[in-house]
Amino acid sequence: MADKYDVIVIGGGPAGLTAAIYALRANKSVLVIEKGNAGGQMNFSPCIENYPGFTKISGLELADKFVEHVLDQGGNMEIEEVLSVTDTEGGKLVKTDFGEHIGKAVVVATGARHRLLGVPGEDALLGKGISFCAVCDGAFYAGKHVAVVGGGNSALQEALLLADQCSKVTILQNLEDFTGEQKLVELYRSKGNTEAFFGVTVSGFSQNAHTVDVKVKNIATDEEEVRSFDGVFIAIGLIPESGPVKDVVETDKYGTIVSDEKCLTKDPAIFVAGDCRTKNVRQISTACADGATAALAACRYIDANA
Ligand SMILES: Cc1cc2nc3c(=O)[nH]c(=O)nc-3n(C[C@H](O)[C@H](O)[C@H](O)COP(=O)(O)OP(=O)(O)OC[C@H]3O[C@@H](n4cnc5c(N)ncnc54)[C@H](O)[C@@H]3O)c2cc1C
Incomplete structure (x- = not known):
């Protein structure tokens, strides 16, 4: 039997972890699914000097702080790879390499990897x-x-x-x-x-x-x-990690997910945040901004459809 959540966040980088914090603070149950190391690309940065509040911090340390924050707010995290997102009764069925989960809304924060x-x-x-x-x-x-x-x-x-x-x-x-x-x-x-x-x-x-x-x-x-x-x-290009949802959302010619200003995709229950979204600036601060926007829009969607 699939476990059920209000919001399922796919990807545990800065966008996904911020989305989780905002949804948790709106009293929603949240599952973050991460296929690798939580923190995403931050883990590759030896020294981050442009994330407000920290004049200098290693990517690993900042990633730890993000995770700690999510867990402190009562978030659940699973290390699994999401394979697909489809419709089911009561929301979205998120299939992973390990099992199945159901969310009333989904925030896709799968990021991008450099080619x-x-x-x-x-x-x-x-x-x-x-x-x-x-x-x-x-x-x-x-x-x-x-x-x-x-x-x-x-x-x-x-x-x-x-x-x-x-x-x-x-x-x-x-x-x-x-x-x-x-x-x-x-x-x-x-x-x-x-x-x-x-x-x-x-x-x-x-x-x-x-x-x-x-x-x-x-x-x-x-x-x-x-x-x-x-x-x-x-600098030979980024590869967006939109694979698991590419059939249910709109993507542009680069494979990034198209959304409006509320981070809503063409599916009313699927929101997108961070580097996998069509946008100009791909940084930790912009990923966090998207995460907050997407989570609050997802919460509003859930409340409106309760
Ligand atoms: C070397 C390097 C240095 C950088 N330094 C800085 C810096 O100093 N300052 C700055 O602001 N930005 C920096 N950046 C850019 C910044 O890290 C990214 O813009 C930011 O991490 C994007 O966040 P995100 O959450 O959208 O995606 P990501 O960080 O890419 O996180 C996405 C997460 O989703 C997971 N995921 C993907 N697909 C699936 C799936 N199917 N199922 C489950 N999980 C999945 C991935 O494993 C990953 O952990 C740097 C990037 C790199 C590579």
């Missing part, structure tokens, strides 16, 4: 020389030489931000030109401390004392060389 290159050495250096987030980690490389892998808008934006604080920025792009907006390209080229290599792929990483060694392969000639940087930022 990886999938080359040797990458996993081991994540957060230790390889980063995905110039806003978050750029300051660690002030005055240093960094590489940005990618050539689209997000790579250019990362590179521009880094160019303002690093001594040099090198873009490594597999295509023959940038694929981002012309204005960003012009701005990048106008900086005195930037360069770009086109038609190259990154085929591996290794750590050498204080630098990251990057194996760079010329696609045309197949020649491989090793270039050293103080840090590497990978």
